[in-house]
Amino acid sequence: MGLFDRIKRAFTGEDEVVHQLEAKDQESKIVFDTYDKGMEKTRQNFSQRLNALFSGFREVDEDFYEDLEEAFIGADVGFDMTMALTDAIRDEIEERHIFKPEEVKEVVIEKMVQIYEKDGTQLAQLKTNPNGPTVILFVGVNGVGKTTSVGKIAYQLKQEGHKVLMAAADTFRAGAVEQLNVWGQRLDIPVVTGPDQGDPAAVVFDAVKQANEQSYDYLLVDTAGRLQTKLNLMDELAKIKRIIERENPNGVQEVLLVLDATTGQNALIQAKQFNQATEITGLVLTKLDGTAKGGVVLSIRHELDVPVKYIGLGEKATDLQQFNPEQYMYNLVRDVLEVQKNG
Structure with missing residues (x-):
């Protein structure tokens, strides 16, 4: 199961894997709480911009894509990343003929997740030396x-x-x-x-x-x-x-x-x-x-x-x-x- 599917299921309750990331053991709970508190300002900035965009959603047109780019840049995603994301979102929407706001929102988040986990590897692990310090x-x-x-x-x-x-x-x-x-x-x-x-x-x-x-x-x-x-x-x-x-x-x-x-x-x-x-x-x-x-x-x-x-x-x-x-x-x-x- 991909990361986007895990996140989506945590909110839709499609199965018993609700809030998988909020693990029950104490160590995982500490990690979750640390991310929860430490990312509060970033989360609020990002969600406010996207939710404001979709609260006034009428249709997927050039004005929508311009507003989407503005929201990404305002969330400090960066120009190059914003352009790549917007192009990927545009292609997906056109290919699947999506028009409903909730479906468009899912595509936006799905493409963000896919771009980040592009190679699917656990890169955060420190490399170690088996033959010395x-x-x-x-x-x-x-x-x-x-x-x-x-x-x-x-x-x-x-x-x-x-x-x-x-x-x-x-x-x-x-x-x-x-x-x-x-x-x-x-x-x-x-x-x-x-x-x-x-x-x-x-x-x-x-x-x-x-x-x-x-x-x-x-x-x-x-x-x-x-x-x-x-x-x-x-x-x-x-x-x-x-x-x-x-x-x-x-x-x-x-x-x-x-x-x-x-x-x-x-x-x-x-x-x-x-x-x-x-x-x-x-x-x-x-x-x-x-x-x-x-x-x-x-x-x-x-x-x-x-x-x-x-x-x-x-x-x-x-x-x-x-x-x-x-x-x-x-x-x-x-x-x-x-x-x-x-x-």
Whole structure:
């Protein structure tokens, strides 16, 4: 059963699989509640725009498609994603000769879900290294929550029973090393550091050596991210990667770009720029709970072949959740379907 069918059945009650995503075990309930609360602003923004569109629905014409595009762009889905979605919706409506508003609404949501789950794989899982410590590099501009994300993910990995080491390789930003040290003390996780303004690659060398010698499961590396000096960034990351590949079997497993969801489409622009500078394997989208611009997840998925791995849905360490596309899409569209169900 596809994701759209699961979401639809949760609302229509066609069978006993009502609200499958709201699982009964405590851990799943916590995840659902976190998504529910953390996506509230995004859900309200999206549902208000679509419900307003359909409340005045008369017929499927060019005015309807223009209003639909405006609703998507207003929900921060992004221009390219909006055009792709609208074209897919138009083709489906014309092929199936759909005219009723509730059927049109279902097509809109179905196409959104299909575009997101285009390959059907579970991309949020972190890659691991079977022959040594799993090395994860974190990149991102100042102020997006990069160092905090390193700490929160380290906390979660430790809670899962893993032996974790952190490396403060953002040696040029004032306070970055101190901030990671605070996380280390709070979590009782060691942090490898170097001198202020020192060579980040030297810090990484020491960290990889310690991770190997002391059999750590994960090494999380906080690196600098200075887009205004992209060439320096590329050189610095390339040097760090060479050292890791020389000292650690299988090299680097993940390069995670941390983005601030409150910046909306600017986050997508940053993702494109960083993807040109280094090979990004995943994204961490922070502060989703503080914005109505969560539609950027859809445009990132559409425009970059890079999966979202984590999203920030609150201030607590546990609120940085491993990205669950089912929970995200369910919480994004459920108010739209709720109106249809009650109507």
